[in-house]
Amino acid sequence: MTNDPFVAQHLARLLYIKLGDWNQASDVINSAIVQLPDNSYLWDTHGRIYQKQLSAEYARYKDGVKRLTLDRVTEVVDLALKGIEMFQKGQSVSELEKTANDVGYYGELHIICTLMDCLACCGTFQEETKADLKKFLLNENFIPTDFDFLKNVKGRDYIWILKDLKPRVDTVLKRLEDEKLQLKLDVKYVQSPTGSLVKLMERLVNYFGEDPSQLPQNLSENDQCSFRRRQIFRLAGGNNMNSIFEQRWKDNGEKVLKQIRDIIKINILSAVVSAHDYLIAISINLALTSINPKCCGEIKFDEMLEWSRKLYETRQSLIIDTKMNPIYLEPYLFMTMFNWPRENTSPIFVPSEVHVAVCQWKEEFYTKYPRLKTEGKPHHKKEKTLFFLANGSGMESIYTSTKDDLPRENDSDFWQQEHTKTTLQRFEGILERPGTSVNYHFGAITLNILYLHHCLLWIVLCGKRRCIS
Numbered sequence: 001m002t003n004d005p006f007v008a009q010h011l012a013r014l015l016y017i018k019l020g021d022w023n024q025a026s027d028v029i030n031s032a033i034v035q036l037p038d039n040s041y042l043w044d045t046h047g048r049i050y051q052k053q054l055s056a057e058y059a060r061y062k063d064g065v066k067r068l069t070l071d072r073v074t075e076v077v078d079l080a081l082k083g084i085e086m087f088q089k090g091q092s093v094s095e096l097e098k099t100a101n102d103v104g105y106y107g108e109l110h111i112i113c114t115l116m117d118c119l120a121c122c123g124t125f126q127e128e129t130k131a132d133l134k135k136f137l138l139n140e141n142f143i144p145t146d147f148d149f150l151k152n153v154k155g156r157d158y159i160w161i162l163k164d165l166k167p168r169v170d171t172v173l174k175r176l177e178d179e180k181l182q183l184k185l186d187v188k189y190v191q192s193p194t195g196s197l198v199k200l201m202e203r204l205v206n207y208f209g210e211d212p213s214q215l216p217q218n219l220s221e222n223d224q225c226s227f228r229r230r231q232i233f234r235l236a237g238g239n240n241m242n243s244i245f246e247q248r249w250k251d252n253g254e255k256v257l258k259q260i261r262d263i264i265k266i267n268i269l270s271a272v273v274s275a276h277d278y279l280i281a282i283s284i285n286l287a288l289t290s291i292n293p294k295c296c297g298e299i300k301f302d303e304m305l306e307w308s309r310k311l312y313e314t315r316q317s318l319i320i321d322t323k324m325n326p327i328y329l330e331p332y333l334f335m336t337m338f339n340w341p342r343e344n345t346s347p348i349f350v351p352s353e354v355h356v357a358v359c360q361w362k363e364e365f366y367t368k369y370p371r372l373k374t375e376g377k378p379h380h381k382k383e384k385t386l387f388f389l390a391n392g393s394g395m396e397s398i399y400t401s402t403k404d405d406l407p408r409e410n411d412s413d414f415w416q417q418e419h420t421k422t423t424l425q426r427f428e429g430i431l432e433r434p435g436t437s438v439n440y441h442f443g444a445i446t447l448n449i450l451y452l453h454h455c456l457l458w459i460v461l462c463g464k465r466r467c468i469s
Helices: 005-017 022-035 040-063 070-094 103-119 131-138 145-151 158-163 165-183 196-208 221-236 241-249 253-268 275-291 301-313 330-339 351-368 371-375 412-416 418-423
Strands: 387-389 398-400 429-432 437-442 445-450 457-461 464-467
Touching: 005 022, 005 040, 022 040, 040 070, 040 103, 070 103, 070 145, 070 158, 103 131, 103 165, 103 196, 131 158, 131 165, 131 196, 145 158, 158 165, 165 196, 165 241, 196 221, 221 241, 221 253, 221 275, 241 253, 241 275, 253 275, 275 301, 275 330, 275 398, 301 330, 330 351, 330 387, 351 371, 351 445, 412 418
Parallel strands: 387 457
Antiparallel strands: 387 398, 429 437, 437 445, 457 464
């Protein structure tokens, strides 16, 4: 056994990739982890060993070499859970490393997909539509009689562990999508193969999404709303803002967005509407206005204003995975964007409340991305912004960038364009020393806006751009 942890890592890869010697590979990578327990790449390699072993098992079930009998289900779930544990340890360690490493999140999604593929081979669930497997995963009250033995496996309830996979998938996807939307970093930072998330989503929607054209009868109102959210998950490839905005660049994007809008409207009118519903509804309307300006006339600004208020006031209920404790920045974005004090709109919140939200926004941002508080602006960051406050009334007072006009911070051409000058609204403000904040005066109120490098919304003050988050 080598004393060099990285040599051990390469040896472990050779053992599991080329030779399929899972036990020896685990022993070797464990020896490396003992020496460097705070290296996320070593934990990821350990997770990949279980992933590769599980994939090999699936290949045998798929090809008919082996049958996934009930007595083997426990072994399959065990393998997946061990791999998930390794990937999650790598995720935790990565948060403390100087350079971000997202491979553990991709690894977790990958092994979950492989676990689902394996379970689909079990005689209990063998049908082309995977309907019974989805029902087991997504319906908390449905447990196949054959699976009763999973309620207690060495003191662990595998039934509820499997049923908790969907909220975990949602949380991991949000993490990865937020990296793309909030940080807008290049592939050197988000270390994953090109298109890997797209390929994973194609698999995930088969197990955790619902047919958009069907709604089962006899569901409670709460279950109906949950079902519709899973329909949106299938249509958009996620239930987050970035997955919705990504639809804009697809050939049938507008059609899909309008289909999602029709679905989420029913949830918005429900007595059990959730904060997630408001987040999706606002995101959908903003995405539509950016690809079809005619939609501005169809969307009621007062309605969006009210949804932003409800989202902001119920933002704590957005947390779906207490273990990962995700932070949602969208409530602060939308609250600020729709309630920024200005003459051409009538906000719900008073300026002092907006100022509090902006301060909280900054705090939550750095809580979510702590390394950015100390490292400042990365050299490889792509400065692009989605939203601007604009001239005009109603929805025309919000300008959402399109794929062709996403501006960069130092893109002088963009700021000199006549379209930019006439569309974006400018506000009077005073830049405070040492140039990290701006005082914006509105009536008797002064808002001190701190500059952040990572922004989704820009306020244009006195012709000089100063972003607020």
